[in-house]
Amino acid sequence: MHELVTPLGAYISANNRCRFRLWAPQKKRVQLHIVSPAERRVPMKKIDADYFEAEISDCPADTLYFYILDDGNDLPDPASHHQPQGVHGPSAVVDQRTYPWSDQSWNNHPLQKFILYELHVGTFTEEGTFEAIIPRLDALKDLGINAIEIMPIAQFPGSRNWGYDGVFPYAVQHSYGGPDGLKNLVDACHNKGIAVILDVVYNHLGPEGNYFTAYGPYFTAAYQTPWGEALNFDGPWSDGVRDFFADNALHWFRHYHIDGLRLDAIHAILDNGAVHVLQYMNEKIDRYIQHTGKTVYMIAESDLNAPRVIQNFKTGGYGFDAQWLDDFHHALFVLLYPEGKERYEDFGTMEQLVKAYTEGFVHSGEYVNARRRKYGASSAGVLGSKFVVFVQNHDQVGNYKNGDRLTHLVSDVRLRIAAAALLLSPYIPMLFMGEEYGEERPFLYFTSHDDPELAAQVRAGRQQEFEHFLGSDPPPDPQAESTFQSCILDWSIRTHGKHGRLLEWYKNLIALRRKHPALQNFNKADTQIRIIGSGAWALIRQDESKQSQLLALFNLSDRPVPFAFPPNS
Amino acid sequence: MHELVTPLGAYISANNRCRFRLWAPQKKRVQLHIVSPAERRVPMKKIDADYFEAEISDCPADTLYFYILDDGNDLPDPASHHQPQGVHGPSAVVDQRTYPWSDQSWNNHPLQKFILYELHVGTFTEEGTFEAIIPRLDALKDLGINAIEIMPIAQFPGSRNWGYDGVFPYAVQHSYGGPDGLKNLVDACHNKGIAVILDVVYNHLGPEGNYFTAYGPYFTAAYQTPWGEALNFDGPWSDGVRDFFADNALHWFRHYHIDGLRLDAIHAILDNGAVHVLQYMNEKIDRYIQHTGKTVYMIAESDLNAPRVIQNFKTGGYGFDAQWLDDFHHALFVLLYPEGKERYEDFGTMEQLVKAYTEGFVHSGEYVNARRRKYGASSAGVLGSKFVVFVQNHDQVGNYKNGDRLTHLVSDVRLRIAAAALLLSPYIPMLFMGEEYGEERPFLYFTSHDDPELAAQVRAGRQQEFEHFLGSDPPPDPQAESTFQSCILDWSIRTHGKHGRLLEWYKNLIALRRKHPALQNFNKADTQIRIIGSGAWALIRQDESKQSQLLALFNLSDRPVPFAFPPNS
Structure with missing residues (x-):
């Protein structure tokens, strides 16, 4: 699965090794410019017509970098994971592997809930x-x-x-x-x-x-x-x-x-x-x-x-x-x-x-x-x-x-x-x-x-x-x-x-x-709404098996509005 | 059915009466300018926010006309049925009711034929x-x-x-x-x-x-x-x-x-x-x-x-x-x-x-x-x-x-x-x-x-x-x-x-x-094509009930290409 194997941006793989991947079609040359902790420039390899890559060592988390396109200026990474100095500053390497997650037992709720x-x-x-x-x-x-x-x-x-x-x-x-x-x-x-x-x-x-x-x-x-x-x-x-x-x-x-x-x-x-x-x-x-x-x-x-x-x-x-x-x-x-x-x-x-x-x-x-x-x-x-x-x-x-x-x-x-x-x-x-x-x-x-x-x-x-x-x-x-x-x-x-x-x-x-x-039933056919006066309405909900009903009366007017109960009578 | 009742353009209804209908939203005023046979200008009625209409008498087929928008120049009708003098000339009224069609017994062919x-x-x-x-x-x-x-x-x-x-x-x-x-x-x-x-x-x-x-x-x-x-x-x-x-x-x-x-x-x-x-x-x-x-x-x-x-x-x-x-x-x-x-x-x-x-x-x-x-x-x-x-x-x-x-x-x-x-x-x-x-x-x-x-x-x-x-x-x-x-x-x-x-x-x-x-069967699953050599292929068609087959052999090369028959062997 391409989308899980070769994502864009900077990825620390192991032992401070980091792979940088960039989409820059029509560019002849791209350099990776490491700004800190130790400045250096690394030419990136054209992987195919559209992508450049570089893999380097000695690249811990928080390493700052720019890209240089065809001998132009320092530019931050469009797929930067972090911009610690704001939008105009260098991009920072984030180690996405190390966060001590404690949500292992979490399961997403059903959307309906x-x-x-x-x-x-x-x-x-x-x-x-x-x-x-x-x-x-x-x-x-x-x-x-x-x-x-x-x-x-x-x-x-x-x-x-x-x-x-x-x-x-x-x-x-x-x-x-x-x-x-x-x-x-x-x-x-x-x-x-x-x-x-x-x-x-x-x-x-x-x-x-x-x-x-x-x-x-x-x-x-x-x-x-x-x-x-x-x-x-x-x-x-x-x-x-x-x-x-x-x-x-x-x-x-x-x-x-x-x-x-x-x-x-x-x-x-x-x-x-x-x-x-x-x-x-x-x-x-x-x-x-x-x-x-x-x-x-x-x-x-x-x-x-x-x-x-x-x-x-x-x-x-x-x-x-x-x-x-x-x-x-x-x-x-x-x-x-x-x-x-x-x-x-x-x-x-x-x-x-x-x-x-x-x-x-x-x-x-x-x-x-x-x-x-x-x-x-x-x-x-x-x-x-x-x-x-x-x-x-x-x-x-x-x-x-x-x-x-x-x-x-x-x-x-x-x-x-x-x-x-x-x-x-x-x-x-x-x-x-x-x-x-x-x-x-x-x-x-x-x-x-x-x-x-x-x-x-x-x-x-x-x-x-x-x-x-x-x-x-x-x-x-x-x-x-x-x-x-x-x-x-x-x-x-x-x-x-x-x-x-x-x-x-x-x-x-x-x-x-x-x-x-x-209120758990999202089938709109089971929802009724009746206008019972100017600015007043009754909302009737029922469950799928029609065992349980809920009636809610709304009145936006400043007067009482009569409503016969049960609503079906 | 709107589309059959109120079409755009000029329509002769009966006895040289003709209705003109024009889409011209945001226009304040439109005139119909009859150029021939007898010149006259007729203000058009705004029918709703977007359409203008005029219905006039003494308007036989081939009457030439322009529209005038908010006191501008003569313009031909975008829905003109005929431009006898070309794209820059006046539009002409066509009587679409009178053509002596003789195709009453015509029925369109099935598309497949x-x-x-x-x-x-x-x-x-x-x-x-x-x-x-x-x-x-x-x-x-x-x-x-x-x-x-x-x-x-x-x-x-x-x-x-x-x-x-x-x-x-x-x-x-x-x-x-x-x-x-x-x-x-x-x-x-x-x-x-x-x-x-x-x-x-x-x-x-x-x-x-x-x-x-x-x-x-x-x-x-x-x-x-x-x-x-x-x-x-x-x-x-x-x-x-x-x-x-x-x-x-x-x-x-x-x-x-x-x-x-x-x-x-x-x-x-x-x-x-x-x-x-x-x-x-x-x-x-x-x-x-x-x-x-x-x-x-x-x-x-x-x-x-x-x-x-x-x-x-x-x-x-x-x-x-x-x-x-x-x-x-x-x-x-x-x-x-x-x-x-x-x-x-x-x-x-x-x-x-x-x-x-x-x-x-x-x-x-x-x-x-x-x-x-x-x-x-x-x-x-x-x-x-x-x-x-x-x-x-x-x-x-x-x-x-x-x-x-x-x-x-x-x-x-x-x-x-x-x-x-x-x-x-x-x-x-x-x-x-x-x-x-x-x-x-x-x-x-x-x-x-x-x-x-x-x-x-x-x-x-x-x-x-x-x-x-x-x-x-x-x-x-x-x-x-x-x-x-x-x-x-x-x-x-x-x-x-x-x-x-x-x-x-x-x-x-x-x-x-x-x-x-x-060849009457358009189910592509019943069509086979086999490459039998460089530039040579066999096309096999069959009817839906698989009773009838057709084999066609194509050879673009300049040499004979062997092909075993029947093709399934």
Whole structure:
């Protein structure tokens, strides 16, 4: 199996011997430049048309190195496992064999049992590190969380970033704690029965510290994405790019014991070839699962409303285990907060909430104003456990004006309604950090680019994005450290007063979800939802054998709504 | 059914009343400018956000008109049915109800029975018209042809063009005979038992006379094709573009009794949405078939080697009835003419021919030098009748140096071997006009652009394309009338001498194909091919019930090759 035998990057094999492997097609000559502990230059061998290799001795862990292409400048390794001095510095050798894992008895949970919790390492705690998360795991476990989803931690420029500006997909953000920090966190999670899902970005690379184009045709002019030229997944030399990213998925499973990946915005991963790179990747991962016996999950963020994302290969699908269901959020959000229609103009009816519960995609082929076209296809037959739902997430909060959480927008009662709508749904629920206790601090967009020109562009871009909402008032400056600081969770309020009461509510709902047989059934045909008044609905769940039922009544109006019981009468 | 009720363009309904319908989103105002017989301007009504309509009286057939957008200039109708003065002139109203069809008893042949014959209207006869083809149909019928495939006839600039520079997808080239000329030809074909397949171009529009961008967002900057920005099949406002082309397919079926379409280069029809426009189109056509009871076929030219093109919707396919199998040509061509490797560098082994016969795609996932990547997926399980094969076609001849036909490149014996390899294959065979008698005139690339700058570009482009083959010798000037003239078939040689003998050979092979039960079986698993020496192979076909077998022995070497009979011993 190629993907397990010849990975990219630097690998210590034994006795300080290290093999370096690099994809650099069309390059005549590559040198390995060891920077420390003892400087030297080693010419690399061209292995085939596209790859270079060098194997050297006296190369302990933490050895720093660059590559030199055709007598050019020092460049960090695109497949660097560690960038201890940031995106512009040398790459560091990591010994992936030596970490003292203590999670041998860990087995991944079935996906259907997941209670997901999305967190951003930098703002989850004051310290903003992997290490600082560990003491907080008991609180999450107590809440009922059994899987955390970590926003991207691949090395990005500076120390403050959502993570989607990452430029070293194999490296672990040094300021978060680097490779060992992540391993410590995963090991601790596993020992507490918590799975770890990692958010990865395979649709673009960030604008700063991106040395990829120097190495080869990673990008193609054939397709444009919101970030510029698309990654080259189907053009000449695309095999190297396909393997770079497909093997990256395996990298996290093998070396960091990650239990699943959440792929960012797969609609911007463009491939018109015979085998879509996402299928190619998922096939590789299937072989990894076969080979190792481990269970790992692939979850997509998709803006396509296309069932092919989660269909299997035989039916022309990409083979993801699950995908995010944004429509569930949008349908519910605009009912909870009608002013939200300014952002989600095509939502706001009760019927859409019904469709979100019973079919999945709310837009399944009809004309959508915001898109100026007919959009989506039906997901009616798709099992509910193939969808991850949420009432808040980094994107819906962070890209709303003022980084407003639901707490800022709706009443405490509505927060509870949102929680119940989420946790009693026939889908995989995901909380956004702080949601469970009504965190009042915002989640804003923040960056810490070194390049002043880029920083100015980011500022201007944000202002433009929010003009529609905020008029000429600029949104908080993404580059300001204070913007970042203002987003750090306030753990001090978590168990107090109304926060504590909301936390209990979440905890009880999660406990109910884990216990009640009717809530274990992901067959959407067994979920009924009835509109019983304006802003009021009944949700009826039942188990597969129809022995057990659960009825939940929701009322967003300010008046009592009559409802006859039992519901079938 | 929207697609049958409100088509684009000008439609005479009754008593000289005519309805004009135009897609022009984002336009405030559109006027219909009737140019003749009596000039007048009629404001058009905005029907919904995207469409304008006008219904007027006193509008007989051949009325000439333009549209005027937001007080701009006269522009021809993108959905014009006729451009009697060429691409820059006014559009003409066609009365599609009045043609005296005499093909009521015609029923399309089963696709599996097709013996296709590709022809170019301009060079098939001296006259270069639809009308001039009709007297030649008996010769084709006598040969055994039961389906002609006409290279594109949508209105193109000038009078000499392969057809892929068309800019009015609903119009019929005026210099070929216009709408009635095409109807006469189709009616005559049907009366002789010959089906008519039309080559249509839905991946781009030509560079001259292209007024589309004035009307709306027909193109998108998101994707690039060899011809520039791609047609907009998935972006904002793409519904209008999707319907424009999907309804175009129906246009040919409804008004011209066309029996099937061959879609040019569908790999350049880019769509990342939930429902690919090709699926959308084929679904519309399926409804047309249901509705009318007529049988029509959709055939794709695809450079993807992707089975999804010909798979059904349920398995994630686009739902084409068949696609061209270029690999069959390439595998055979380089065996017949080893110098051909300079164009088809990844072909040339006997094993590839075996794979072409028994699987279909020769490149089904392996690395292909010319593409610098792994390419294709397996078509092993696909029924043979889903592939159209050829040993020559307009592209392989016309884009080879000097427009050389196989006649110029290989011996008479090899021409016969090629014919047998083609006509005994488990695929739908297609001949290229003149192939059947070894036409000696070339088929060169020719154009007749008015715009001198564009003409110079085309010349330079061709020279660049052929530099690799021809060095600094320029290829024949595409703009020269003599280039076009040199390509007109020489019917005078057809039945004479070696030409007549080759014609008989084709005729006998076709007769055998139509008669022999083993040649009716398109299950590739029942086709065997054995290499029996260098350049020699045995082809064994059998019928589905294994009652009847056919053995054909091929020998490209200059020596006898022993072969034991029966082959299984």
